[in-house]
Amino acid sequence: MSRLTVIGAGYVGLVTAACMAEIGHDVVGMDVDVERVRLLNEGHVPIYEPGLAELIEKNRERLTFTSDPIAAYREGEFIYVCVDTPPTYSGDADLSRVWQVIANLPPEDGHRVLVTKSTVPVGTGAAIQAELARRGYEHVAYASNPEFLREGTAIQDFLTPDRVVVGSDAPGIAERAAALYDPLGVTVLTTDVASAEMIKYASNAFLATKISFINEIANVCEVTGADVRTVAHGMGLDRRIGPHFLQAGIGYGGSCFPKDVSALKQLAGNSGYHFQLLTAVLEVNELQKRRVVGKLKRHLGDSLRGLRVALLGLSFKPNTDDIREASSIVLASRLLAEGVDVVAFDPVAVENTKAVLPTIGYADSAMEALEGADACVLVTEWPEFVHLDWARAKETMRRPVIIDGRNALDGKTLLGLGFTYEGVGVPITAA
Ligand SMILES: NC(=O)c1ccc[n+]([C@@H]2O[C@H](COP(=O)([O-])OP(=O)(O)OC[C@H]3O[C@@H](n4cnc5c(N)ncnc54)[C@H](O)[C@@H]3O)[C@@H](O)[C@H]2O)c1
Structure with missing residues (x-):
């Protein structure tokens, strides 16, 4: 087993550190955020990722955290x-x-392999290797090991990946990192x-393309009156296409697809x-994020000023508190610009959102x-929204209008309860 230093204790760093410890490596996690490191050392995990806190706790013997770069770098x-x-x-x-x-890498003190998991443009590894050579750091070898985990299922993705990609230009290094x-x-x-770096970008760009494609079909x-859910199912049965990433909705978000595309x-x-x-x-x-506004106007009238619109879900997808580039942010901002009284709820992402959208209302449920x-x-398809007591919800709402931004709700039942229901690419009458 090896000694690893993981720089950056965010979604990727913490999952990498915990999973590498889980499979037997000794790991030091390092972050410049002193408060984050303090929390981790006190047993608190500063992000929401299912199973992560338990995995860190389970592997405490092989997993420590520090904010001291010198100590951390010398360890791995x-x-x-x-x-x-x-x-x-x-x-x-x-x-x-x-x-x-x-810049912080220590001078000569034993051989190390620097492995980049962060998503970096093609050519970055070459530039880093040139810089290491310029500084005479022959003791540091370089590898690219892009990460493909998804927030919400990150631990499972790390431990049972479709593939791991390791790139190196030096003999034997990729094999050592792969081992x-x-x-x-x-x-x-x-x-x-370079190919390892490009595999990451090309994969994310292809998945984003699939989403935008099905959204345009929707x-x-x-x-035209077709139902995109049936269309996507029919397309996905073709093995050349496959069923994944064909769910129409109000756009992709998150910390990866938008920035990587x-x-x-x-580049x-x-x-x-x-x-x-x-x-x-x-x-x-x-x-796609903005089309919701047109749908609301179709059901509520041309002026939304003074109307109250509830947003269910703020995170960019369920099972995470990550709101980076979430559709909710653009949508809430568009609605504010229309004079709407926006009130939102999310099971775990409210605190993060308050920092970005301080002027909307937040509910406790x-x-x-x-x-x-x-x-x-419905902005994020958290299970608790899908299973909400919608009959009770209808009693509490002033007007029973639902725009289902993720095609996650049972439209027929909602129509039966007396709601006006509209999904994405779904005929209103069929629901
Ligand atoms: N989040 C994902 O789902 C995901 C998936 C695959 C790849 N990636 C890529 O992985 C990288 C990390 O993403 P993330 O979501 O984990 O980011 P994050 O913002 O959650 O975490 C980054 C961490 O790095 C720390 N940091 C910044 N500069 C530092 C330094 N000089 N030394 C030590 N720590 C430092 C920050 O304090 C922060 O805690 C990005 O390049 C991202 O594109 C992310």
Whole structure:
């Protein structure tokens, strides 16, 4: 078993640290956020990810946390970079945190492998290797090991991945980094660094394209009378297409798809290639979030000013408290601009959202959010919303209008209860 240092204790870093400890490695997690490290050392997990707190607790013997970079860097034979790479105003990836990690690498003190798990544009690994060579850091080898986990199912994704990708340009390094995953018994693809970096971007861009594609099909279904759920099912039975990522809705969000699609588009542009398809994928997604406003107007009238609209769900998907690029944020802001009295509820994401949207109202439960509402928009398909007592909800709402942004509710039952129900790409009468 090996000694690992994991830099960055966010969604990817914490899951990597906990899972690597679970399969027997000794792990030190390091983060610049001193408060985050204090919480972790006191047994609190600062993010919501199912099963993570239990896994960290279970592996305490092999897992420690520190905010001291020198101590952490000296500990690991493998140093995993899991810091955030958010978008800049230009749509490129902000690599400042990655470069900060490189700058802090200690001089000669034994061989180490620096492994980048953060999503970084193609060419970053080459630039890092050039910088290491410039500084005479022959003791540090480099590998790219992009991460494919999904928030909400991150631990299962890490421990039973479809594949692990490890890229290196130096002989034997990819194989050494790949061997860390041996206890998982999974398919590990070893490649060069640039290809590993591109596999990550291309995968996310393809999945985002699938979503924008089915969302456009849904929009055409709305004007032609077809039902996108039936269409997606029929398409997905074709093994060349597959059933995944064909759920129409009010757009994708999260900390990965929006920024990664944008970063790949910019990367192509910066390299002299105009990636037309991705421009459309991004635009379709932006418009999709806003289409809800038109639907509300169709049912409530042209002016929404002064009306109360309840948003159920704020996180970008269920089982996470992550609200980065969530559809809820754009939608709530559009509704505020229309003069709507917005009230929202989410089982775990309210605190995070308050920092971004301080002026909307927050309820303590779904039922409280629906009290006196002129309409409800289901933004995130948390199970508790699907199983809500909708008959009671109808009594508490001022007007029984539901816009189901995820096609997650049982439209027929809701119509039967007397609701006006509209999904995405679903004929209103069929529901
Ligand atoms: N979140 C996901 O679902 C997911 C999935 C696959 C890949 N990724 C990629 O993984 C990377 C991390 O994403 P995340 O969602 O875990 O980010 P995050 O924002 O949740 O966590 C990043 C952590 O890094 C810390 N940090 C920043 N600079 C640091 C430094 N110099 N030294 C030590 N710690 C530092 C921050 O304090 C923060 O705790 C990103 O590149 C992202 O694109 C994310």
